[in-house]
Every structure is written in structure tokens, then in C-alpha cells.
Amino acid sequence: MQDFFLPVIKNALISLGITSDKPVLIERPSDKKFGDYSTNIAFLIARESRRNPKEFAEELIAHLSFPQDTIKSITVAGPGFINFFLTSTFIMQSVEQILLEGNGYGRSCRGKGKKAIVEYVSANPTGPLTIGRGRGGVLGDCIANLLETQSYTVTREYYFNDAGRQMQILGESVRFRYRELCGVTEAFPDTHYQGSYIREIAETIFQEHGPALLDVSDLQLFKNRAESIIFKSVKNTLDRIGIRHDSFFNEHTLYHREGSERSANDQVIDLLRAKEFIGEYEGATWFLTSRIGQEKDKVLIKSSGEPSYRLPDIAYHITKFKRGYDLMVNVFGADHIDEYPDVLEALKILGYDVSRIQVAINQFVTTTVDGQSVKMSTRKGNADLLDDLIDDVGPDATRLFFIMRSKDSHLNFDIDLAKKQSKDNPVFYLHYAHARICSLLRLAASETGFYPDGSGHHLLQLLDSEPELRLGLLLLEYPQMISASIRLLEPQKMVDYLHSVAELYHKFYQECPILKAERDISRARLFLSLATKQVLCNGFRILGITAPESM
RNA sequence: GUGCCCGUAGCUCAAUGGAUAGAGCAUCAGCCUUCUAAGCUGAGGGUUACUGGUUCGAGUCCAGUCGGGCAUACCA
Incomplete structure (x- = not known):
């Protein structure tokens, strides 16, 4: 309908000798007595030309020329609204x-001929997906669907890291449980993953290997086995609610050095250094964000020599630019709010057009059961699992509940309500x-x-x-x-x-x-x-x- | 302390700077000999947290105050 009204209004303005690039609003009025559509054009022009909106509206409608049998009547109402009544034939x-x-x-x-990438979920394979992750997952998936309707070629990407400290802890957690199965009793550290799925993974490994791994000090096997089992479960959970990614981007590839080549991470440091945004002190390598008005510098390489999450994040986004995406949408939870401004700043400094990046941040999900809200933590293993939720309420209700509230609002997921078949x-x-x-x-x-x-x-x-x-x-x-x-x-x-x-x-x-x-x-x-x-x-x-x- | 988000009916939430702030649930009153009553109609319910400002017009934008969430790591 915009396409129907706007050209006519524009022509009328031209015949009055007026050019304006103000965004004209064509909307459905709240009350049907104000017509089927209305426009605020008179207010916009009146402001520019310091005229009475109502008088201008009267003058303008005399110059509106619509096709036959489309408009029943046009009225000027209130302080200067122009209201259109359409013929039933035209409707x-x-x-x-x-x-x-x-x-x-x-x-x-x-979006024809344009490439878009939507990055969402991106949970590291340290445990089954929680309800909280589900919200961003469905949000991202729907955004990707929306873009596809506009002819964008969309890549749905999942960014993950299977090489960080959390994965180390995961491996250790599994080994602890494995050793328990072998009869070794040690105190399980409360810094480690408490969830019952750790025991299940340990049992799988025990069935496969018996006690043979008891004295193996290398965590690799535990880690790898845990990762593959967990990732399988994550993908399965996502699949149940129709979320399927095209691409899984492993953060670790950004660390990779081929011979004497610099890794993607290294290159970020080199480029930022050339712009004089890199400093070294306290044994670490810093992104000098204080130069651009931030309170503190940010660590890019820890004193241990490992990159902090920020460095690969920047390198990752550079790969998106290099892969030629015209639009990059990042979906993540409010707990990552501090992460993206630094990435954008770095990209800006390196000369990338950050207007192509859009960030959708979804606020937290609290679940209420019998009016009791439940706090969630993967580490403590008391999280509500997305899988359980899907079992309870089904895929459709799961998806709809996650997106029926604005992403900026906290979502109160009332499990009892969602379970109701009414x-x-x-x-x-x-x-x-x-x-x-x-x-x-x-x-x-x-x-x-x-x-x-x-x-x-x-x-x-x-x-x-x-x-x-x-x-x-x-x-x-x-x-x-x-x-x-x-x-x-x-x-x-x-x-x-x-x-x-x-x-x-x-x-x-x-x-x-x-x-x-x-x-x-x-x-x-x-x-x-x-x-x-x-x-x-x-x-x-x-x-x-x-x-x-x-x- | 600082940054981001939120504060709207009893509850959960809508509302591109537009006209008398709307839905659902809950409460109350109606509509099935008639295509699916898992539906529809009506009633009650509001100082849009508060105080200023911007303008033809503010729930919406700006400043401040008060409340809640998240973040303020050499975790991701």
C-alpha cells in the first residue's frame, strides 16, 4: 500500500512545487473513522515551510490524483491528518x-544478489543446550528466515571453540567421573561441570575402554569424546525445533599457523599494531581502547601467551568481511553485551564498514514453574534443558514462546502456561x-x-x-x-x-x-x-x- | 561507580514521534437445533515509575531521580 500512496503524494507535492525527502508515514489509523489509511505528510511539510498543517493538507488533497475506483473519499481531520477511505473493490x-x-x-x-550471514546459538560444546540458548537460537533462525524472504542468500553460522579453558575443564570433569567408575574416589571440584550428562559420557567411555584409561594423563581422549557426544546432542536438540546451521566455524582455525605463516589472530595484532593500537605491559598484549575514550585497555593476548576471546572474535569477523557478506547479523544474549563494541571498534580502526554488522541482543529468559523463577547455570548443572522443554510443550510452543516477546524484554517463560493444551x-x-x-x-x-x-x-x-x-x-x-x-x-x-x-x-x-x-x-x-x-x-x-x- | 536493557490494566505483554494507550489471561454478563464454542460479543479495570525539557503532537526523544535485570575478567 505504501507503493500505492507514495507516488501519488509525491506527484501532488511536485505539482505544488515542493520537494521533500522526509520519510512520509502511511499508516493504518487506530480508529476506523479516520479512514483505512492516513498520512502525516502535512505535518512534515508544514514544519519545513512554517505553514498551518491543516491548510496545507486541504491544498494538497486537491492535487492528489488516484486511479479510478480506488479511493472512496479523502478527508482532512484533526490538526492536519489526511485520511483515505478505500473502495471495497480496490481492497x-x-x-x-x-x-x-x-x-x-x-x-x-x-536482497537479491546480496549475501547475509546470521550467526546464532554459538554455544561451546560444554553441555546440553539450555532454555536460555533457545531464545537466541529461535530469534536467529527467524531473522534468517525473514532475510530469505527478501531474496538474501543467507548463511546460518554457528561459531564455536573447542580449544579453550572451558573445554579443558570439561575434559577434566569427564575424567573425574570416569575415575569414579573405576573405583577411584576423589573430591569433585565445584569449579567443574556438575551435570549428570558428564556421568553419562564417562559411562560411555568406560564401556568402550574399561579401566584402561585410568592412568592416562592426556585429557585429549576425554575431551574429544565429550565434545562429539555433546555436539551431537546440541545439533539434535536444535534439529527438533527446526534449527539447522549451514556452517560451523571453529574458532581454533584462527589460531592455525602454516609453517612460518602468521595466523589470523597474529594478523589482527600486526594490523592493529600498525595503527598503533597495540601495547604490551604487565606481560600481556593489549588493545589500546583507552585511546578511543574507553576506561580501560582490553587484553588481546594473556600473559600465558593464549589469546583472550576478543582477539579471535575480531579475526572471525574479518573472515566474514573476506567471505564477502553484505549483511552480518550477530545474535547473542545480554551476558555478551560487552563483547561486541570492542570488536566493532577494532574493525573500524582496520577500515571495515561496520554498518554492515547488526547486533541483535536478546535479554534473559527466566523460567517460572509454579510462580517460582529458576536461575540457570550450565556449570552447576541445574539448568533447564531445552530438550526437556521441547518434550513438555512441543516444538511449536517452544519456538513461539521464545519470540512472542520483544527481544529487549526479559522473557518470562511460564512452563505451566506453555504446557497447557488450551x-x-x-x-x-x-x-x-x-x-x-x-x-x-x-x-x-x-x-x-x-x-x-x-x-x-x-x-x-x-x-x-x-x-x-x-x-x-x-x-x-x-x-x-x-x-x-x-x-x-x-x-x-x-x-x-x-x-x-x-x-x-x-x-x-x-x-x-x-x-x-x-x-x-x-x-x-x-x-x-x-x-x-x-x-x-x-x-x-x-x-x-x-x-x-x-x- | 560506569555501560546496556527494562519499568504501561490485578498478571503476562503490545503500541514507526501521531488522533480517545491496546491485546491475552483473570473477574463479571451474554452468544452453540446453524460451516470446529480451542471461537465470538459486551462490561469493569490506567496519573504509561517520578520530575523537568524538546514540538503542532511524547508511553515513545533528551536530562535527572527511583526501582529491577545483565555486564563491568589476563572466563567465553
Whole structure:
């Protein structure tokens, strides 16, 4: 609809001799008495030219020239809003377009020829995925889905490190449990991983090797075995909720030196040093962030000689630039909030265009069970496992609950609510709308021989009641909801939107008999139902939830 | 202390700087001889934490105050 209004408004401005690059707002007013669409253009121009908005609005609408039979009336209201009332014919003609575009409705070519990378989950393989990780996982996956609708070529990447200290501790933890199985009793350090999965891994190793590894001091076997078992479980968990990565990037490759070659990490140091942003003191190598106004410098290479996480992070992002991505989205939790500004600063210093990087930070998840909130820590092993959650509430509810709140808000995951198989659970509301339509279509086929074959779409133009027009208008908003979701990296917009679609459909269903109406009206309403189903399906695909045909 | 996020109905949350701040749950009152009542209609419920500022217009932007979360590592 933006594309419908904006050119006309622009032409009117030109004929008044006005050029303005202000972003014109075309929106659905909150109250239907203000029309189907409204614009704030008069306020924008009035400010620039120091005129009365209302007077200017009156003058402008005289110059608006819309195609025949699209606009019923235009009014100026309030302090200078311009309100448009559309003809029902035009609304329903536009709905026809949805049926024509089908699965492609909502897609655009905006990202055609552009490469995007979305990095998400990126949990190190130290334990099974927790509920907290799930939020970022679903968020990232939905963002990737959104970008794909805009024709971006999307890489879903998982960044991990299997060489750090945490992995060392993992290996030791497993060995402890293994030695227990061999009959050696030692105090288990509380700095180590307490989770029961450690015991299970140790048991697997014990079954494979018996007590033969009791005196092996090298951790490698324990570590590797643990890593492969845990990674398998992580991938399996993700797969259960439809998250599949294209690429797993091992941080350790950034440490790799071929002969006398410098590693990717080394090169970052070299480049930053050339820019005089590297300092050495207290036995460590520092990124001199105090030079750019930060309180403290940041360690890049520890006095032990190992890089801190920041160095490979920078090197990693350079690989993204070298791999030619036009858009790089990083999804991570609020606990990593301090991590990315340094990376961006370093990249900026090295001359990279950091505007191509967008960061989506999701706030924490607290789970409540019986009103009790649960604190989580992988180390202590008391975390709520994502797998358990999926067992409890199913993949659809898991995904929907994670993204039905704004990523900036703390998510209160009420497990009891999510478990409920009732209307309290929003996923059912969405499913029900879709299933209801499918049921109608089945009945229509069996009772009246209605099969949607592409002919007869024009019957839609017979519809002109309020529930029908409201639903139609909402369906037309779908492409704009996708744009807004991408702009804000906020799939939650889509959840809200689809909920409204379901709501208006239920109202339409309530007020307008579909199968029992006169033949042409009945068909028209079936087409409107089909268009609704199409929007729901396209939206569900982005959210990654199923579209059940019956309940 | 400093940085980031949050503070909106009893609860969980919406609301591109736009018109009378909206949904769901909960409470109360209605709608099934009729296409799925897992639905719909209606009622009550608000000083948008507080104080200033910016402007035609502020829940939204700015400053400050108060509360909550996260981070402030030579962990990642």
C-alpha cells in the first residue's frame, strides 16, 4: 500500500512545487473513522515551510490524483491528518493479488544478489543446550528466515571453540567421573561441570575402554569424546525445533599457523599494531581502547601467551568481511553485551564498514514453574534443558514462546502456561485459525465441489461488509510487517501480526456465513479464507511453526 | 561507580514521534437445533515509575531521580 500512496503524494507535492525527502508515514489509523489509511505528510511539510498543517493538507488533497475506483473519499481531520477511505473493490482486488502470489506473497527482491550471514546459538560444546540458548537460537533462525524472504542468500553460522579453558575443564570433569567408575574416589571440584550428562559420557567411555584409561594423563581422549557426544546432542536438540546451521566455524582455525605463516589472530595484532593500537605491559598484549575514550585497555593476548576471546572474535569477523557478506547479523544474549563494541571498534580502526554488522541482543529468559523463577547455570548443572522443554510443550510452543516477546524484554517463560493444551496458549489460537480454514475448505470441496483453481478470484469484489474489509486490509499489511520485522530484527512483530490476522478471521467467521451463503458470496468468502490461509502459512514458515490442517 | 536493557490494566505483554494507550489471561454478563464454542460479543479495570525539557503532537526523544535485570575478567 505504501507503493500505492507514495507516488501519488509525491506527484501532488511536485505539482505544488515542493520537494521533500522526509520519510512520509502511511499508516493504518487506530480508529476506523479516520479512514483505512492516513498520512502525516502535512505535518512534515508544514514544519519545513512554517505553514498551518491543516491548510496545507486541504491544498494538497486537491492535487492528489488516484486511479479510478480506488479511493472512496479523502478527508482532512484533526490538526492536519489526511485520511483515505478505500473502495471495497480496490481492497478486494488487492486481496486477489495475494492469491496470485501464493507462497511468494510477502517476498521481495530487496536482497537479491546480496549475501547475509546470521550467526546464532554459538554455544561451546560444554553441555546440553539450555532454555536460555533457545531464545537466541529461535530469534536467529527467524531473522534468517525473514532475510530469505527478501531474496538474501543467507548463511546460518554457528561459531564455536573447542580449544579453550572451558573445554579443558570439561575434559577434566569427564575424567573425574570416569575415575569414579573405576573405583577411584576423589573430591569433585565445584569449579567443574556438575551435570549428570558428564556421568553419562564417562559411562560411555568406560564401556568402550574399561579401566584402561585410568592412568592416562592426556585429557585429549576425554575431551574429544565429550565434545562429539555433546555436539551431537546440541545439533539434535536444535534439529527438533527446526534449527539447522549451514556452517560451523571453529574458532581454533584462527589460531592455525602454516609453517612460518602468521595466523589470523597474529594478523589482527600486526594490523592493529600498525595503527598503533597495540601495547604490551604487565606481560600481556593489549588493545589500546583507552585511546578511543574507553576506561580501560582490553587484553588481546594473556600473559600465558593464549589469546583472550576478543582477539579471535575480531579475526572471525574479518573472515566474514573476506567471505564477502553484505549483511552480518550477530545474535547473542545480554551476558555478551560487552563483547561486541570492542570488536566493532577494532574493525573500524582496520577500515571495515561496520554498518554492515547488526547486533541483535536478546535479554534473559527466566523460567517460572509454579510462580517460582529458576536461575540457570550450565556449570552447576541445574539448568533447564531445552530438550526437556521441547518434550513438555512441543516444538511449536517452544519456538513461539521464545519470540512472542520483544527481544529487549526479559522473557518470562511460564512452563505451566506453555504446557497447557488450551486457549491460554497463544500457539493454539494461531493453529486454530488455520485449521478452521482447512476444515471449511474440505467441507466446501465435498459439499459444493469448490476447488480453488485460480479462476473466480474476481468474485472477491462482491465482498463489502466490515469484517471482510477489515480482514482484507490486514492481510495487505503482511509485506510491511516483514519489512518492519527485519528493520528492527524483531520477529515478535510477526507473532503479533499473525495473532491479529487470526483474530480478524475468527470475527469474520463469526459474522459471515461462508458455506451457507448464496453461491457467489460463498465462493468469495472461501477465497478470502484462502488468502488468510496463505498469509498465515507464509507467516508460520517464517516463525518456523507448523500449520495443522485439523486440531 | 560506569555501560546496556527494562519499568504501561490485578498478571503476562503490545503500541514507526501521531488522533480517545491496546491485546491475552483473570473477574463479571451474554452468544452453540446453524460451516470446529480451542471461537465470538459486551462490561469493569490506567496519573504509561517520578520530575523537568524538546514540538503542532511524547508511553515513545533528551536530562535527572527511583526501582529491577545483565555486564563491568589476563572466563567465553
